[in-house]
Amino acid sequence: MVQPSDSLPGAETTEYHRLRREAEKKIRKLQSRANRGLWALALFIAASIGAYRNFAFLPSLPENIQSLLGESPPTELINAALIVYTFSAIILILSRMTLGSGQAGAMAHVGYLTGFYVFYFFANVLEDNFWAVFAAGVTVLALANYHLWTYCNEALRQERESLAILERREKFFGGQPSAESSDPQNG
Amino acid sequence: MFKSICAKAIVPVALTVTGFVVVCCLLLYTTIKTDLTNDAVKHSSALADTIVKSTRYAMLRSDWDTIGNIIQNIGEQKGVEHVRIFNKKGLVMFSEDPSEVDHFVDKKSAGCASCHAGPVPSATLKDMQKARHFVNERQVKVLAITAPIYNEPACFSAACHFHSPEQKLLGTLDIGLDQAPLTKTLSVMGGRMLVFSFMVLVLTVGGVAALLRKNVFQPIRTLTDFTEKAAGGNLTHCFPEIGGELERLAHHSRQLLHQRDHAMTRLQELEEEPDPVPKAKRG
Numbered sequence: 329m330v331q332p333s334d335s336l337p338g339a340e341t342t343e344y345h346r347l348r349r350e351a352e353k354k355i356r357k358l359q360s361r362a363n364r365g366l367w368a369l370a371l372f373i374a375a376s377i378g379a380y381r382n383f384a385f386l387p388s389l390p391e392n393i394q395s396l397l398g399e400s401p402p403t404e405l406i407n408a409a410l411i412v413y414t415f416s417a418i419i420l421i422l423s424r425m426t427l428g429s430g431q432a433g434a435m436a437h438v439g440y441l442t443g444f445y446v447f448y449f450f451a452n453v454l455e456d457n458f459w460a461v462f463a464a465g466v467t468v469l470a471l472a473n474y475h476l477w478t479y480c481n482e483a484l485r486q487e488r489e490s491l492a493i494l495e496r497r498e499k500f501f502g503g504q505p506s507a508e509s510s511d512p513q514n515g
Numbered sequence: 516m517f518k519s520i521c522a523k524a525i526v527p528v529a530l531t532v533t534g535f536v537v538v539c540c541l542l543l544y545t546t547i548k549t550d551l552t553n554d555a556v557k558h559s560s561a562l563a564d565t566i567v568k569s570t571r572y573a574m575l576r577s578d579w580d581t582i583g584n585i586i587q588n589i590g591e592q593k594g595v596e597h598v599r600i601f602n603k604k605g606l607v608m609f610s611e612d613p614s615e616v617d618h619f620v621d622k623k624s625a626g627c628a629s630c631h632a633g634p635v636p637s638a639t640l641k642d643m644q645k646a647r648h649f650v651n652e653r654q655v656k657v658l659a660i661t662a663p664i665y666n667e668p669a670c671f672s673a674a675c676h677f678h679s680p681e682q683k684l685l686g687t688l689d690i691g692l693d694q695a696p697l698t699k700t701l702s703v704m705g706g707r708m709l710v711f712s713f714m715v716l717v718l719t720v721g722g723v724a725a726l727l728r729k730n731v732f733q734p735i736r737t738l739t740d741f742t743e744k745a746a747g748g749n750l751t752h753c754f755p756e757i758g759g760e761l762e763r764l765a766h767h768s769r770q771l772l773h774q775r776d777h778a779m780t781r782l783q784e785l786e787e788e789p790d791p792v793p794k795a796k797r798g
Contacts, residue, residue: 407546410538411542414538415535422531425527453549459541460538463538464534467534467537470530471527471530471531474527
């Protein structure tokens with residue numbers, strides 16, 4: 329919350345400008361943060377398009393690296409991991425919403441989901457399980473984006489209210505000598 | 516719309532439940548599909564082994580008519596798309612389609628490539644490796660099984676003709692089965708899961724939304740409307756009947772409004788009262 333100081337009028341105007349700049353900077357930051365979730369969603373959709381095509385545009389791994397990586401884990405294990413991940417991610421985001429935390433971590437989820445695409449790809453079952461990973465990704469990222477959006481909107485509302493209060497005080501106290509003499513604080 | 520209490524309560528719940536149910540249903544469908552397909556392959560492999568054993572005696576007696584008849588009868592069965600036996604060189608010896616007989620099989624085709632990929636062909640394959648899935652020229656989805664016919668002591672010591680003991684493989688049985696029943700089963704199962712998921716979502720999300728609306732949102736809206744009108748000076752309509760914890764809020768709002776009305780009435784009375792101290796006597 330922005331609190332203007334009750335010092336000399338000249339200093340107060342300077343203070344007002346400083347506080348106003350800070351508030352505007354916070355508002356710009358919040359606005360850009362609210363849109364950050366959309367970048368994560370776009371990245372996920374790009375990864376999904378690649379996975380839908382079975383990553384055909386990527387060169388195949390050399391045999392020595394394939395042998396180094398070894399056998400892929402069983403499909404049932406990857407399925408179980410996907411369910412546990414989706415459940416945990418949803419719980420995490422809901423708990424952040426409940427606590428009012430501004431963290432979203434959308435980019436991390438894009439990384440995890442791409443990892444699942446890679447695991448299914450190496451297990452040669454990507455075509456069968458693509459939609460499960462896609463649905464999990466849409467759910468987690470949509471929830472994360474909704475949380476971030478509501479948090480940023482609430483913070484923006486508070487900052488704009490503070491800015492409006494600041495502007496009203498400046499209008500009332502600063503720039504007009506008659507307004508200043510009728511200020512009850514000055515007597 | 517998304518900033519209201521209603522949206523903040525319903526949207527996360529709807530997203531969470533819908534997404535999780537969809538993910539679980541998709542994974543369950545995929546797992547069941549894999550299990551059913553693997554069972555179909557095992558069943559088909561067992562069928563192919565049965566056919567090989569059925570033709571064994573006729574082969575030992577070099578009875579080509581009987582073998583041809585067996586293959587022809589099997590090929591006429593509903594659900595069998597193709598059945599043929601070819602020797603180790605890939606020459607089709609018996610087939611339900613007479614036009615294929617005495618023609619060579621393409622070693623690079625889907626069913627042959629797994630054995631013939633390297634310079635030395637594989638002699639043994641697991642069940643899943645023997646299976647291949649494709650769509651034939653009649654646009655039918657086919658599961659084809661390749662069952663090898665191994666050389667046995669009786670084979671290389673029979674009186675009619677004999678094979679060299681060093682020869683491991685005498686030929687291969689290739690049978691293709693129509694996958695329409697499996698596809699239909701999967702489709703029915705998918706439909707049932709879809710209906711079930713839909714019902715679960717309607718009950719969960721709809722039930723939560725309906726209960727929240729009845730017990731929380733409607734009382735809050737009623738109270739909000741009343742206090743908004745009362746703040747504007749309109750106290751003519753009745754105070755809403757609200758139950759639960761909101762009743763305390765309603766009670767306190769009512770108290771505040773009464774106190775405000777009382778104060779305003781008292782202020783009006785004071786303003787209307789004549790001044791008890793005359794102007795001349797003041798100061």
